[in-house]
Amino acid sequence: MQSKDISTLKLDAKNVAFELPNNNSNQNFGDIVLQRCISHFRGLHASAYIESAGIQVINSAKVAEICGNKFYTSLALCKSGVPTPKTVMTFTPESALTTIESMGYPVVLKPLVGSWGRLVVALRDQEEANAFIELQSQIEGALNRIFYIQEMVKRPPRDIRCIVVGEKVVSSVYRIAKADDWKTNVARGGSTEPCPLSNELEDMVLKASKAVGGGVLGVDAMEGSDGLVIHEINSTVEFRGAQNSSTTDIAEEIVDYTINQILE
């Protein structure tokens, strides 16, 4: 942003205080806000407040809300006809275990909110299912009373991360899991390689982006035995791993997109 001679103001979520009623007297959000808070809930609530002041936020609070909750994301994808893994949501350990038995092993248990592969666990048999469902039911927090259970897609030891900026896929990389891990998150030590952007992948990723409301998104896909599926969409997408394997300057694409939103 500095190289483009744009006036910027950085807000630190740790230091802000959003007051209601909002009389706009002591806050300056500029012409547009690029929300990049690493905390999903802080960013979501800040976006909602800033939008209420009449300032556009990239990404919108609505997009952040959908992408930050795996079930809302799954709903949006299904509603738009985007292929996504079979997923079941239940509210009790008993119904979770019954669901898992009927789905058959293996399945994946994921927290409704969370990233970097944290608390994502593959359940390969009844013993593991019993143990991890009980474990999740013991973790504090209302969101942990919701069990998000997904089929385990047979795929190579990699998935695909596409960075979408507006209506353009600016980066497409494979995320390759470490040898001793099935999860591909770069935060867990996964590596990246360029992934060819086929027409099929591009169309599906752009459709998925539109399904959740669009913006600057990280769209994750898997090469299942029946074809590509989209399993997750990230709103405040991190792109260190993607940038390592991309020729495009992802940060510049995001900044240019944000500036163009002001001009439109």
Add this chain to the structure above:
Amino acid sequence: MESKCNECNAQIIIPNDAVSGEIVTCPDCGLNLEVTKNTDGKVILKEAEKVGEDWGE
């Protein structure tokens, strides 16, 4: 520029272009520290926030 770790007093090299809010890690004890620059440009390090359950994308 140089600073000291709050925990173990090890020397920490902070890049000259570091911005407020940036995280640096102590090479000795591994503590994550947040860079803060006050109005006269002096760098202060404070212990970074612990990773929250809703962090990351």
